[in-house]
Amino acid sequence: xxxxxxxxxxxxxxxxxxxxxxxxxxxxxxxxxxxxxxxxxxxxxxxxxxxxxxxxxxxxxxxxxxxxxxxxxxxxxxxxxxxxxxxxxxxxxxxxxxxxxxxxxxxxxxxxx
Amino acid sequence: xxxxxxxxxxxxxxxxxxxxxxxxxxxxxxxxxxxxxxxxxxxxxxxxxxxxxxxxxxxxxxxxxxxxxxxxxxxxxxxxxxxxxxxxxxxxxxxxxxxxxxxxxxxxxxxxxxxxxxxxxxxxxxxxxxxxxxxxxxxxxxxxxxxxxxxxxxxxxxxxxxxxxxxxxxxxxxxxxxxxxxxxxxxxxx
Numbered sequence: 260x261x262x263x264x265x266x267x268x269x270x271x272x273x274x275x276x277x278x279x280x281x282x283x284x285x286x287x288x289x290x291x292x293x294x295x296x297x298x299x300x301x302x303x304x305x306x307x308x309x310x311x312x313x314x315x316x317x318x319x320x321x322x323x324x325x326x327x328x329x330x331x332x333x334x335x336x337x338x339x340x341x342x343x344x345x346x347x348x349x350x351x352x353x354x355x356x357x358x359x360x361x362x363x364x365x366x367x368x369x370x371x372x
Numbered sequence: 373x374x375x376x377x378x379x380x381x382x383x384x385x386x387x388x389x390x391x392x393x394x395x396x397x398x399x400x401x402x403x404x405x406x407x408x409x410x411x412x413x414x415x416x417x418x419x420x421x422x423x424x425x426x427x428x429x430x431x432x433x434x435x436x437x438x439x440x441x442x443x444x445x446x447x448x449x450x451x452x453x454x455x456x457x458x459x460x461x462x463x464x465x466x467x468x469x470x471x472x473x474x475x476x477x478x479x480x481x482x483x484x485x486x487x488x489x490x491x492x493x494x495x496x497x498x499x500x501x502x503x504x505x506x507x508x509x510x511x512x513x514x515x516x517x518x519x520x521x522x523x524x525x526x527x528x529x530x531x532x533x534x535x536x537x538x539x540x541x542x543x544x545x546x547x548x549x550x551x552x553x554x555x556x557x558x559x560x561x562x
Contacts, residue, residue, distance in 0.1 A: 277551060284557035328555055355556075 276320045279350070283333060286352035294325055298344040325350050377422075384433045389414045392440040400451055410447065417443040504558070511556035516545055 274282075274294050282292055295318060302309045303319045310318065325348070329336045332353060339347040377385075393411035397404070418439050425435050463476035512520060519542070522531050528546060532539035550560060 277554060280551045280554035281559065283555045284559065324551065333555060 273314075273317065274321060275317060276324045279321055279324060280328075283328065283350070283352055288352055288354040291349050291351045293347045294321055294350050295348040296341075296346070298346060299348060301344065322348070381432055385415070385418065385436050388433055388436045388440060389418070392437070392444055396444040396448055400448060410444075413447055414440045414443050507556055508553060508558050511552045511558065512549055513552070516549055519545055520549070 274292075279292070279294055286292075299318070299322050301307055303315055303322065305315065309315075325334065325336055328334045328350070333355075334353055335351040337349050337351065339349060341347060389411045390407075392414055393407045396410050396414075397407040402410070418436055421439050425432065429435075461475060463479070464474050467473045467475065467478065509517075519531075519537070522536070523546075526534075528539075528542050531537070532542055554560070
């Protein structure tokens with residue numbers, strides 16, 4: 260667990276998976292966003308019923324997407340503790356790879372032909 | 373045709389071929405020097421039909437004219453189709469409304485023939501497009517490349533009809549690809 264230096268801006272409305280991806284698409288390296296506040300592990304547990312089903316699905320999808328993007332190297336995921344079981348879950352955009360493998364495009368074009 | 377062709381028959385056929393070639397060349401707007409090619413094509417077509425000529429039914433000249441008119445229709449249509457597909461123009465032709473400029477004067481070597489056809493010839497735009505494509509390809513899971521290739525030819529509904537992949541999976545993968553592209557800074561055009 261690490262702390263982030265940039266000051267994250269909380270989103271005005273509940274963030275959806277698509278909105279999170281759209282933010283990342285336009286984010287510069289180092290930009291940060293709080294994609295959730297609370298205790299993710301507890302809130303996404305169905306048996307605890309802490310959130311409504313729709314809200315739980317939204318949060319679960321969002322956190323899953325954030326994890327996938329972190330695994331793909333697009334974001335850093337960090338948390339800031341605000342109190343007992345109260346965290347800011349922050350995603351920080353990483354620098355995009357300058358260039359992908361030059362062999363990839365000819366391969367997919369050949370598949371499409 | 374049971375009897376051999378006499379010199380008189382040949383003269384008749386040559387005369388009809390020349391007339392029909394001239395008529396066809398005029399209707400296609402061809403230069404006089406192209407009429408020899410047309411005449412040759414008409415004669416070649418007639419030669420293949422001569423065995424079915426019956427002198428009892430009419431004169432050879434009439435038979436040759438009917439055959440050549442039909443052949444001229446076919447040749448004319450083929451020529452028009454070719455002309456629709458590719459506009460034949462010489463680089464030395466004068467530009468419309470200009471006494472001095474030719475096509476070669478307004479097309480640069482780098483732009484090539486494609487620019488005259490309205491195709492993009494901007495090297496920078498082409499490079500940017502290639503980089504965008506590479507970025508998009510890099511954002512998509514390699515497992516989805518065959519699906520992308522299929523979607524370039526079919527709608528998701530049509531692809532689902534083929535039974536290659538369950539419809540539910542197709543739409544799930546499309547949703548996933550959209551989100552990945554969005555995260556890579558490539559929003560949907562729609």
